[in-house]
Amino acid sequence: MTEHERRVKAEQRERFDFAVIASWIPPGERVLDLGCGDGRLLRYLSETRDVAGYGVEIDDDSVLGCIRNGVDVIQMDIECGLSGFEDKSFDHVIISQALQTMHATEGILNEMLRVADEAVVSFPNFAYRTNRAAIAEGHMPVSEDLPYDWFDTPNVRFFTVADFEDLCTRLGIEIRERLTFDEAGREVTEDPNLNGSLAFYRLGRGS
Amino acid sequence: MSSENSVGVVASQRVQFAEPLLLKSGAELPGFELVFETYGTLNSEHSNAVLVCHALSGSHHVAGHYADDPENVGWWDNLVGPGKPLDTRKFFVVGVNNLGGCYGSTGPLSINPESGRRYGADFPMVTVEDWVAAQARLADHLGIATWAAVVGGSLGGMQALAWSLQLPERIRHALVIASAPKLSAQNIAFNEVARQAIVSDPDFHGGNYAENGVVPTRGLRLARMVGHITYLSDSQMGEKFGRQLRHGEHKFSYDVDFEVESYLRYQGDKFAKFFDANTYLMMTKALDYFDPAYDYDGNLAAALARARASFLVASFSTDWRFSPARSREIVFALLHNRLHVAYAQIECDAGHDSFLLDDPHYHAVLRAYLENIAV
Numbered sequence: 001m002t003e004h005e006r007r008v009k010a011e012q013r014e015r016f017d018f019a020v021i022a023s024w025i026p027p028g029e030r031v032l033d034l035g036c037g038d039g040r041l042l043r044y045l046s047e048t049r050d051v052a053g054y055g056v057e058i059d060d061d062s063v064l065g066c067i068r069n070g071v072d073v074i075q076m077d078i079e080c081g082l083s084g085f086e087d088k089s090f091d092h093v094i095i096s097q098a099l100q101t102m103h104a105t106e107g108i109l110n111e112m113l114r115v116a117d118e119a120v121v122s123f124p125n126f127a128y129r130t131n132r133a134a135i136a137e138g139h140m141p142v143s144e145d146l147p148y149d150w151f152d153t154p155n156v157r158f159f160t161v162a163d164f165e166d167l168c169t170r171l172g173i174e175i176r177e178r179l180t181f182d183e184a185g186r187e188v189t190e191d192p193n194l195n196g197s198l199a200f201y202r203l204g205r206g207s
Numbered sequence: 208m209s210s211e212n213s214v215g216v217v218a219s220q221r222v223q224f225a226e227p228l229l230l231k232s233g234a235e236l237p238g239f240e241l242v243f244e245t246y247g248t249l250n251s252e253h254s255n256a257v258l259v260c261h262a263l264s265g266s267h268h269v270a271g272h273y274a275d276d277p278e279n280v281g282w283w284d285n286l287v288g289p290g291k292p293l294d295t296r297k298f299f300v301v302g303v304n305n306l307g308g309c310y311g312s313t314g315p316l317s318i319n320p321e322s323g324r325r326y327g328a329d330f331p332m333v334t335v336e337d338w339v340a341a342q343a344r345l346a347d348h349l350g351i352a353t354w355a356a357v358v359g360g361s362l363g364g365m366q367a368l369a370w371s372l373q374l375p376e377r378i379r380h381a382l383v384i385a386s387a388p389k390l391s392a393q394n395i396a397f398n399e400v401a402r403q404a405i406v407s408d409p410d411f412h413g414g415n416y417a418e419n420g421v422v423p424t425r426g427l428r429l430a431r432m433v434g435h436i437t438y439l440s441d442s443q444m445g446e447k448f449g450r451q452l453r454h455g456e457h458k459f460s461y462d463v464d465f466e467v468e469s470y471l472r473y474q475g476d477k478f479a480k481f482f483d484a485n486t487y488l489m490m491t492k493a494l495d496y497f498d499p500a501y502d503y504d505g506n507l508a509a510a511l512a513r514a515r516a517s518f519l520v521a522s523f524s525t526d527w528r529f530s531p532a533r534s535r536e537i538v539f540a541l542l543h544n545r546l547h548v549a550y551a552q553i554e555c556d557a558g559h560d561s562f563l564l565d566d567p568h569y570h571a572v573l574r575a576y577l578e579n580i581a582v
Contacts, residue, residue, distance in 0.1 A: 030545070052545065060554070060568055067519070067549050067575040074538055074550045084539040 016185050018044045020200050021094060021120055025049050029091035032056065032116060034078050035098030038065025079104045082111040090116040099123050100155045109171060119203040127160035128197040144183040145197045161193040168203065177202040212288045214246045214295055217271035219311065224344050234331035237320055241345055242311035243267045243303040246287060247295035255582035256351040257298045258342060259283060260359035260366035263490045264482060266310040269302035285565040292574035297582060298355065306341045307333045307489045315485035316417065328414025332489060335497045339369045355580050356380035360562035361529065365497050368537065371514040372499055380580055382519045385526055385562040387533035388507050389498035394528065397437055398491040401430035405484050414485050423484045428475035430487060435474045440525035440558035507536060508543035517547035519576045523561035524554045549576060
């Protein structure tokens with residue numbers, strides 16, 4: 001694959017992720033995006049869903065990117081929690097493919113459901129078929145949704161669909177909806193822990 | 208900083224306002240003058256005006272230099288100019304010396320029309336809100352109904368915030384840099400030490416030193432030395448001076464032994480030569496009194512409910528005078544009110560004074576924000 005093809009593919013994939021998330025966000029909502037990068041998801045949501053969004057980001061260049069993109073952003077370290085954000089001050093809080101890059105998994109999930117009514121989480125599933133095959137052959141997986149070598153990965157938490165759902169149960173978090181997709185972007189219905197490469201969740205607290 | 212991006216030779220202007228100004232303290236100024244400078248051109252819609260507010264010791268001379276004094280470069284020249292982050296090809300930039308200042312606007316050194324003598328100690332206490340009111344008169348004079356942005360660092364940032372609350376319909380963007388929604392007890396304590404240094408100087412004469420033909424130089428010098436310590440970071444001082452010795456050995460005397468002592472004395476001496484003691488006292492009091500939440504039982508979010516502007520808030524990692532946590536107070540109060548805000552916490556070693564420097568990331572943030580302002 002050429003660099004150009006890779007980039008086009010990455011962009012297509014990104015749009016796909018954004019579309020899945022957007023499908024869960026009713027128009028006009030207040031949205032918080034954790035680990036928002038340069039703000040492109042928020043921009044997409046504001047253009048397609050007319051949301052009022054804020055991003056949270058720690059990286060200098062990403063914060064600068066948000067400002068360039070005209071996206072409201074707050075530079076702070078999510079690992080330290082979301083103190084300052086008021087309870088239930090957002091309709092949705094999103095963490096898109098960033099939870100696996102953070103250490104304070106439990107704290108972040110709890111904080112998300114403190115500041116918003118509902119959380120949207122997406123992450124790469126480490127138990128996906130080809131990842132299992134890579135491990136079986138004795139190597140850490142590198143795939144469409146885990147595109148990093150083990151020595152150069154921003155990921156610090158390696159978990160599966162099954163692991164994540166166990167943690168939700170333990171934290172008393174209600175799974176309201178789950179969508180999983182294979183590497184080709186096809187929705188998976190059977191055995192998502194084996195057949196799903198990327199997982200999306202809608203989470204809440206039992207009412 | 209390259210001279211080709213400079214606004215070049217500039218000249219100060221002066222405007223007189225005959226209407227009395229009722230001050231927050233209840234006192235009234237019968238009328239007043241402001242000195243100011245402008246850079247760039249006001250567009251036909253008058254939609255590209257940016258007000259730059261100065262901090263404690265700043266002035267209206269923000270950028271460029273004077274024909275007869277080329278060494279006297281504006282205090283934010285690294286920010287303001289053609290092609291610079293606050294681009295004078297796009298914006299019409301206004302710098303003003305605040306009321307009570309000592310650079311030419313009406314202040315303690317001016318003649319009190321009632322007595323025919325210098326105001327001195329009789330100059331009424333002015334506040335951040337009074338400055339905004341005076342700056343609004345200047346805006347009227349210049350034909351500026353709405354500022355595209357009001358920009359300031361430190362005490363200047365407080366003015367930008369005050370603008371957004373006091374005249375919310377006249378400001379579209381507020382850039383609040385290295386600032387705070389109010390001083391902490393520690394901040395006020397440092398200011399009080401500075402004030403006591405001045406008022407206890409035998410040459411102070413209760414503020415009427417000019418009448419006595421003297422200047423409380425020793426007090427001003429001490430005040431500046433204390434202030435200066437709070438503008439720098441511990442790490443930067445350590446890096447710059449460490450424990451370097453002036454004479455290469457311990458002299459066991461009270462003269463300058465350590466380089467940092469020499470530096471502080473130099474800064475104090477330089478400042479005491481030109482700054483007015485009464486202005487210094489008043490500026491520090493304006494800082495102390497600033498607290499928009501005061502009338503809202505300390506609830507900053509409630510105080511900011513009036514604001515309509517979009518905000519850029521920026522802080523510096525090593526600023527312990529107005530720490531990042533103080534900026535976050537503003538950010539979360541804005542968030543509560545669902546206002547547009549971008550907050551950047553900039554890694555910079557230079558403490559509070561970072562806002563005057565040209566750290567590349569800091570300037571990139573300002574440039575990016577300012578570029579998106581429609582004019």
